[in-house]
Amino acid sequence: MAAAQHTPSLEKSLIYIRNLENCPPAYLNDPGRKDFFEIVWLQDELPLHAVRPEETQGRGDWIYLIPPYRVHQLNKAGKNGILLSFKRDFLDEADKEFYLDIFKIFNIQGEFSCLPLTPANAAELAKSYQLLEEEYQSESNFLILKAILRVFLLKLIRIKEHVFTSQDVNQKRVYEFMLLLEKNYQQERNADYYAAELGLSAKRLNQVLKEKLDKTAMQLIHDRIILEAKRQIIHSENTLKEIAYELGFTDRPYFSRFFKKQTGQAPEDFQKMARQHIESKFNTLV
Numbered sequence: 001m002a003a004a005q006h007t008p009s010l011e012k013s014l015i016y017i018r019n020l021e022n023c024p025p026a027y028l029n030d031p032g033r034k035d036f037f038e039i040v041w042l043q044d045e046l047p048l049h050a051v052r053p054e055e056t057q058g059r060g061d062w063i064y065l066i067p068p069y070r071v072h073q074l075n076k077a078g079k080n081g082i083l084l085s086f087k088r089d090f091l092d093e094a095d096k097e098f099y100l101d102i103f104k105i106f107n108i109q110g111e112f113s114c115l116p117l118t119p120a121n122a123a124e125l126a127k128s129y130q131l132l133e134e135e136y137q138s139e140s141n142f143l144i145l146k147a148i149l150r151v152f153l154l155k156l157i158r159i160k161e162h163v164f165t166s167q168d169v170n171q172k173r174v175y176e177f178m179l180l181l182e183k184n185y186q187q188e189r190n191a192d193y194y195a196a197e198l199g200l201s202a203k204r205l206n207q208v209l210k211e212k213l214d215k216t217a218m219q220l221i222h223d224r225i226i227l228e229a230k231r232q233i234i235h236s237e238n239t240l241k242e243i244a245y246e247l248g249f250t251d252r253p254y255f256s257r258f259f260k261k262q263t264g265q266a267p268e269d270f271q272k273m274a275r276q277h278i279e280s281k282f283n284t285l286v
Contacts (some may be wrong), residue, residue, distance in 0.1 A: 015145065039066075040083055
């Protein structure tokens with residue numbers, strides 16, 4: 001089976017690779033994008049998001065990992081770099097450990113996560129990417145393409161784990177907390193649960209999270225619930241009442257009060273704004 005880079009619609013494609021400067025509006029506006037994992041590799045560019053001064057000295061290489069059903073898009077217009085998108089179907093679900101690792105690196109920070117690449121990391125990834133692009137362009141063998149993508153993703157997993165765990169013990173605790181949160185936020189919304197799972201007191205957990213993320217455990221739990229609510233409002237056909245119940249709220253008014261307290265706007269207003277945003281076909285992160 002050949003890679004379907006020439007298919008006008010993404011519906012029948014499993015993988016899509018382009019230089020950012022050659023990425024056509026047909027891709028950017030295709031509703032099928034919501035089903036794809038996206039890797040945006042900026043090369044010798046400033047980051048697309050705000051970073052702390054100590055995190056960058058200017059231009060560099062940045063990897064953005066954007067999960068399916070993301071709430072917003074990153075504005076990549078005019079940037080130098082690479083876009084690599086693939087569907088979940090392109091992964092081998094039988095290899096559960098690898099499959100879960102992919103979900104972890106894409107979902108760990110919700111809407112998107114960003115990896116600053118060292119020159120050594122960028123050079124290492126470039127080797128795999130060159131093979132991947134050559135196979136994609138030749139449309140010769142689906143299994144080879146899938147195998148090379150796996151190598152590329154395994155290298156990304158290694159880089160991301162190093163970024164999250166090599167700095168200090170508290171950074172590792174943040175990483176472990178975010179993994180626990182992603183797995184349990186629907187059922188467990190008390191900071192004490194996460195602290196106990198990590199072998200910490202709730203007070204110590206909050207100290208660590210405030211130091212690294214400037215938020216408490218409860219704030220991060222609420223952020224994750226709001227992110228899921230936004231995703232469902234935008235991408236599902238469920239009513240606001242159905243979304244409220246699915247997220248564990250006892251009634252619609254309770255959900256509305258919670259949403260407005262966290263975001264500053266009612267879910268109805270967010271839904272209206274999101275529809276207008278989609279209809280305008282903006283490709284931005286807002």
